[in-house]
Amino acid sequence: MAHAQTAPSRYVVEAYDIHKSFGDFEALKGVNLTVAPQELVFIIGPSGSGKSTMLRCCNLLEQPTSGQVKITGEEITNRSVDINKVRQRIGMVFQQFNLYPHMSALGNVSLALRKVKKMARSEAEDRAQAALQRVGLADKAGNHPTELSGGQQQRVAIARAIAMEPDVILFDEPTSALDPELVGSVLEVMRELRESGMTMVVVSHEMRFARDAADRVIFMDGGLVVEEGTPERIFTDARSDRLKSFLHSVT
Numbered sequence: 001m002a003h004a005q006t007a008p009s010r011y012v013v014e015a016y017d018i019h020k021s022f023g024d025f026e027a028l029k030g031v032n033l034t035v036a037p038q039e040l041v042f043i044i045g046p047s048g049s050g051k052s053t054m055l056r057c058c059n060l061l062e063q064p065t066s067g068q069v070k071i072t073g074e075e076i077t078n079r080s081v082d083i084n085k086v087r088q089r090i091g092m093v094f095q096q097f098n099l100y101p102h103m104s105a106l107g108n109v110s111l112a113l114r115k116v117k118k119m120a121r122s123e124a125e126d127r128a129q130a131a132l133q134r135v136g137l138a139d140k141a142g143n144h145p146t147e148l149s150g151g152q153q154q155r156v157a158i159a160r161a162i163a164m165e166p167d168v169i170l171f172d173e174p175t176s177a178l179d180p181e182l183v184g185s186v187l188e189v190m191r192e193l194r195e196s197g198m199t200m201v202v203v204s205h206e207m208r209f210a211r212d213a214a215d216r217v218i219f220m221d222g223g224l225v226v227e228e229g230t231p232e233r234i235f236t237d238a239r240s241d242r243l244k245s246f247l248h249s250v251t
């Protein structure tokens with residue numbers, strides 16, 4: 001069995017039978033999620049269905065009540081694993097960008113490279129500058145968050161994730177806090193990331209983006225995966241009443 005645990009996995013993320021309770025309330029009731037290399041998996045569902053909790057269980061920002069999570073085959077729900085090390089391999093982009101207000105864009109992107117990856121300043125800043133270039137913000141490296149639009153701030157947050165060269169990036173409603181005219185620039189960056197082969201899990205209400213860019217769509221409701229399939233299948237051939245009524249409410 002020791003052998004099986006170290007064997008390479010064909011999945012980047014595997015989560016099996018994840019349960020998560022908050023007190024008496026069961027937010028996740030046995031959710032499975034597997035994400036293959038370079039796959040973009042989209043999670044949709046009504047507010048309160050457990051989408052964020054599921055994402056957070058994938059990097060142990062929430063400890064599942066039971067179930068197993070593996071990242072590139074390594075079981076991270078095993079208590080002997082150094083979770084801080086594993087988290088370096090899992091990028092996370094939140095609705096609220098969580099940038100440090102007193103630091104420039106370059107400072108925000110290079111911080112973890114220096115503090116966590118222990119890179120020298122010049123190397124960290126070179127890599128951060130390259131990440132900012134990828135999100136179209138090479139000329140904003142010296143700007144502070146307050147000098148950037150919401151869309152630009154979110155692109156800095158994405159650059160921060162990219163710079164760590166993670167195995168997967170988890171996005172939790174990355175465009176929900178943005179003015180409508182700024183959403184497109186963030187989705188464009190995400191589309192380019194996908195084309196460059198990044199493995200991504202995206203929670204979002206941007207159904208058109210899901211249709212265009214997702215390899216697979218997962219519909220959650222009430223702490224469970226209710227339906228799962230290609231975008232084509234989910235958006236044109238909904239089977240459950242719950243998915244039908246959800247799609248009706250958002251499109």
Ligand code: ADP
Nearest residue numbers: 022025027045046047048049050051052053054
């Ligand atoms: P979604 O992201 O789909 O809107 P969440 O995963 O945020 O849903 O929440 C799922 C359910 O779990 C909700 O009912 C929410 O109120 C509850 N919940 C989430 N986090 C906590 C927490 N830290 N404490 C108590 N209840 C929580």
Ligand code: MG
Nearest residue numbers: 051052053172
């Ligand atoms: Mg949420």
